[in-house]
Amino acid sequence: MNKATNSVGEVAPQRAHFDTPLALAGGAVLPAFDLVYETYGELNAARSNAVLVCHALSGNHHVAGWHADHPKNLGWWDNLVGPGKPLDTRKFFVVGVNNLGGCFGSTGPVSDNPATGRPWGADFPVVTVEDWVAAQARLADRLGIESWAAVIGGSLGGMQAMQWALEYPDRIRHALVIASAPKLTAQNIAFNEVARQAILTDPDFHGGHYYAHGVVPARGLRLARMLGHITYLSDDQMAEKFGRRLRQEGLQFSYDVDFEIESYLRYQGDKFAGFFDANTYLITTKALDYFDPARDYGGDLAAALARTRAKFLVVSFSTDWRFAPERSREIVYGLVHNGLDVSYAEVESIAGHDSFLLDDPHYHAAMRAYFEGIRV
Amino acid sequence: MTNVLGRFDFDVIAKWIKPGEKVLDLGCGDGSLLRYLKDEKGVLGYGADNDPDNILACIKNGVNVIQIDLEAGLSGFEDGFFDHVVMSLSLQTVRHTERMLDEMLRVGREAVVSFPNFGHRSHREAIAAGRMPVSESLPYQWYNSPNVRFFTMADFEALCAGRGIAIRERHAFDDGKAVVEDPNLNASIAVYRLGKAG
Numbered sequence: 278m279n280k281a282t283n284s285v286g287e288v289a290p291q292r293a294h295f296d297t298p299l300a301l302a303g304g305a306v307l308p309a310f311d312l313v314y315e316t317y318g319e320l321n322a323a324r325s326n327a328v329l330v331c332h333a334l335s336g337n338h339h340v341a342g343w344h345a346d347h348p349k350n351l352g353w354w355d356n357l358v359g360p361g362k363p364l365d366t367r368k369f370f371v372v373g374v375n376n377l378g379g380c381f382g383s384t385g386p387v388s389d390n391p392a393t394g395r396p397w398g399a400d401f402p403v404v405t406v407e408d409w410v411a412a413q414a415r416l417a418d419r420l421g422i423e424s425w426a427a428v429i430g431g432s433l434g435g436m437q438a439m440q441w442a443l444e445y446p447d448r449i450r451h452a453l454v455i456a457s458a459p460k461l462t463a464q465n466i467a468f469n470e471v472a473r474q475a476i477l478t479d480p481d482f483h484g485g486h487y488y489a490h491g492v493v494p495a496r497g498l499r500l501a502r503m504l505g506h507i508t509y510l511s512d513d514q515m516a517e518k519f520g521r522r523l524r525q526e527g528l529q530f531s532y533d534v535d536f537e538i539e540s541y542l543r544y545q546g547d548k549f550a551g552f553f554d555a556n557t558y559l560i561t562t563k564a565l566d567y568f569d570p571a572r573d574y575g576g577d578l579a580a581a582l583a584r585t586r587a588k589f590l591v592v593s594f595s596t597d598w599r600f601a602p603e604r605s606r607e608i609v610y611g612l613v614h615n616g617l618d619v620s621y622a623e624v625e626s627i628a629g630h631d632s633f634l635l636d637d638p639h640y641h642a643a644m645r646a647y648f649e650g651i652r653v
Numbered sequence: 654m655t656n657v658l659g660r661f662d663f664d665v666i667a668k669w670i671k672p673g674e675k676v677l678d679l680g681c682g683d684g685s686l687l688r689y690l691k692d693e694k695g696v697l698g699y700g701a702d703n704d705p706d707n708i709l710a711c712i713k714n715g716v717n718v719i720q721i722d723l724e725a726g727l728s729g730f731e732d733g734f735f736d737h738v739v740m741s742l743s744l745q746t747v748r749h750t751e752r753m754l755d756e757m758l759r760v761g762r763e764a765v766v767s768f769p770n771f772g773h774r775s776h777r778e779a780i781a782a783g784r785m786p787v788s789e790s791l792p793y794q795w796y797n798s799p800n801v802r803f804f805t806m807a808d809f810e811a812l813c814a815g816r817g818i819a820i821r822e823r824h825a826f827d828d829g830k831a832v833v834e835d836p837n838l839n840a841s842i843a844v845y846r847l848g849k850a851g
Contacts, residue, residue: 590712609719610729616675616697622708623720639705646712 283361285317285342288352290382295415299377302567305402308391312416313382314338314374317358318366320420326653327422328369329413330354331430331437334505334561335553337381340373341366356636363645368653369426377412378404378560386556387488399485403560406433406568410440417448426653429453431633432600433561436568439608443570446586451651453644455592456633458604459578459611460569465599468508469562472501476555485556494555499546501558506545511596511629578607579614588618590647592640594632595625620647661829662741662767663689665844669765669822670694674736677701677761679723679753680743684711691716701727724748727756735761742842744768745800754818758849763821767844772805772837773827790841806837813847822846 290313299307315338320327330340332353341358343351358364358371375383378401386401417425428438428449435457442452461469476482479497483490510518519538534540574580589612593605602623612619624640626632632640663686670676672694678687681700684707690696700711700718711718721729724747738761740753745768747753757764769790770776776786785795793800804812806825813820825832825840832840 606721606729613699613719613729614731614734618717619699619719620708620712620717621719621721622705622712625705639709642709643705643712646709650712650715 283359284355285352285359285366287345287348288315288317288339288342289344290315290338292382293416293419295412295419297415299408299412299415301402301408302405303403307377307384307402310377310384310412311382311388312374312377312384312412313379314372314416315340315342315352316373316420317341317371318369320370320422321653323653324421324423325426326369327417327420327425328364328371329417329425329428329441330358330364330371330373331409331413331428331434332373332376333430333432333434334558334565335549336434337379338373338375338383339381340371354634356634357641357644363641364429364648365645369648372416372420372422374413374416376404376409376561378409378557378564380554380557385554386485386560387554396486396488398488398556401556401560403563405564406436406440407444409564410437410444413437413441414445414448424448424450426651427451427453427648429455430457431455432457432630433565433568436565439570440568442585442587442589443581446584449587451590451647452585452587453590453592453647454605454608456594456597456600456605456630457591457608458600459571459608461566462604466566468504468599469566472504473559473562475500475504476559479555482555485559487555493550495547495550498550498553498555498558499543502549502553503542503546506542508599509630511598511627513596514627514629517627578611582608582611582617583615585612585615585617589620590643591619591621592633592643593621593623594628594630594640595623596627597630597632599630660685660741661826662842662844665824666739666741666765666767667693669763669846670696670737672696675734677727677730677735677738679727679738679740679757680746681711681716681718682707682741684714684716684718686739686741687711687716688714723753726752727760730760732759733762737761737763737765739765741765741767742769745802745804748801750802751812751816754812754816754847758818758847762848764847765845766847767842768804768809769800770806770825770837770840770843771803772807773841774838775841777838788841806840806843809843809845813845817850819848819850820845821848 336353339352341352341355360367375381378385386397390397428441430438435454438452441449476497479494481492482494522537524534570581571578593602609621622643676696676698678700687698738757779786824844825836826842
């Protein structure tokens with residue numbers, strides 16, 4: 278199949294407004310909020326074929342296809358979602374949603390605070406994976422989806438799939454947890470803290486109220502993203518992709534770009550700082566750090582998972598050191614302990630954490646087979 | 654003996670598994686034994702394999718499968734969690750045989766293993782003629798075989814005796830038929846039900 282025949286094609290985001298206050302894990306209450314989302318495929322009469330795709334740190338609701346005004350901007354998981362693709366939109370009704378606190382249209386720091394009429398900025402409460410999932414459940418209610426055939430996500434998205442299984446065991450039949458973890462390690466939190474410090478110490482941050490000053494903490498955001506990119510790639514892949522190749526002939530003996538890797542990181546950092554909101558970045562990294570469903574069970578993940586009912590597919594990638602296979606195995610053995618259905622694939626891949634967004638044949642074949650086996 | 658699964662050692666194994674048991678199938682291949690045990694006995698089954706094609710086949714077969722390197726041990730599984738831990742025609746592919754057996758009996762109440770009997774008459778004749786055996790039960794050339802351990806039923810039983818492993822039941826086959834007389838010479842496949850001695 279070629280691109281033209283297996284794409285969901287042109288799509289348009291939709292907006293749902295919720296008036297019922299949402300009590301957040303951190304104690305704050307959002308009086309009202311909006312969620313921006315996209316859908317692909319058709320909800321069947323039994324409303325049994327809905328799949329929620331949860332995004333990670335930098336993602337959003339635009340999972341597949343393209344928008345009329347940006348025909349080249351394919352959704353971030355377009356290689357997975359579409360007619361004839363592993364998550365087949367001829368069978369499933371797929372929903373992508375921008376999470377609370379996001380910067381792509383859902384209520385977040387860039388939205389106006391109804392109390393002041395100005396952007397929330399740093400006053401937007403820190404939200405958690407639990408809060409995101411609670412908000413997603415409101416959207417499910419709105420769409421008439423009592424139970425998801427599946428909730429899927431990679432990385433931080435996988436944590437949301439897990440949280441669905443924990444919080445709403447009757448509303449999710451399958452959880453696909455890809456390149457994720459039941460909690461971050463100290464090393465992982467450390468990376469997030471460096472990223473946050475880069476933003477928080479940027480002179481243009483202005484305590485999070487940079488909107489009023491007509492600036493953005495682009496330097497901080499850029500550094501945060503550069504650091505992130507280093508950790509999403511494997512050492513091997515960086516060596517293969519860039520090695521010590523020079524941007525131009527001969528060393529510069531200056532602090533301009535010498536090596537291709539420097540050029541790549543600068544480009545990625547600049548691009549990201551051009552469209553992503555720094556406050557959203559801060560919130561999202563905190564949500565990552567805080568997620569730890571075993572915390573209330575004395576660190577016993579298996580005990581936390583006892584209330585889940587969903588069947589799981591867990592996937593990790595051999596060179597992913599940010600969300601290492603070992604972390605995925607913790608989830609797997611916690612599920613086995615409870616006698617729950619789980620399959621686990623540890624995919625051989627050179628691409629590190631980024632692997633979950635690529636289309637390795639073993640990976641996508643496993644995903645395709647798993648989705649084919651889901652009864653709707 | 655009927656051959657419901659196309660692999661006669663499965664018949665024996667299936668008879669030893671009671672409805673509703675927890676079963677771990679090591680080197681589970683495409684998951685057909687687990688599929689059968691799930692459908693016929695309602696077991697809670699998990700397969701373990703390290704070949705991505707087998708992982709895919711198991712997912713297609715609708716059985717639980719966990720991709721792990723069996724050589725690295727079963728450390729993720731808890732003591733005594735499973736009623737039966739099965740290793741069907743895979744023990745000869747594992748390098749750390751003793752540790753494998755110990756691990757099977759750590760996580761399972763009983764272990765079930767089947768393996769090709771290197772002592773079969775045809776194999777002895779091949780060796781006597783100066784060549785490594787190639788047969789239905791050992792279908793590989795020496796240079797492309799996934800098997801890393803070559804042992805007879807007598808060897809295996811000696812190992813069990815030395816490690817405090819009780820042989821609770823034994824079946825031996827050749828050409829799909831049960832072998833009673835001198836199985837170490839006449840059987841090409843052996844199936845054992847094992848427990849901890851004492």
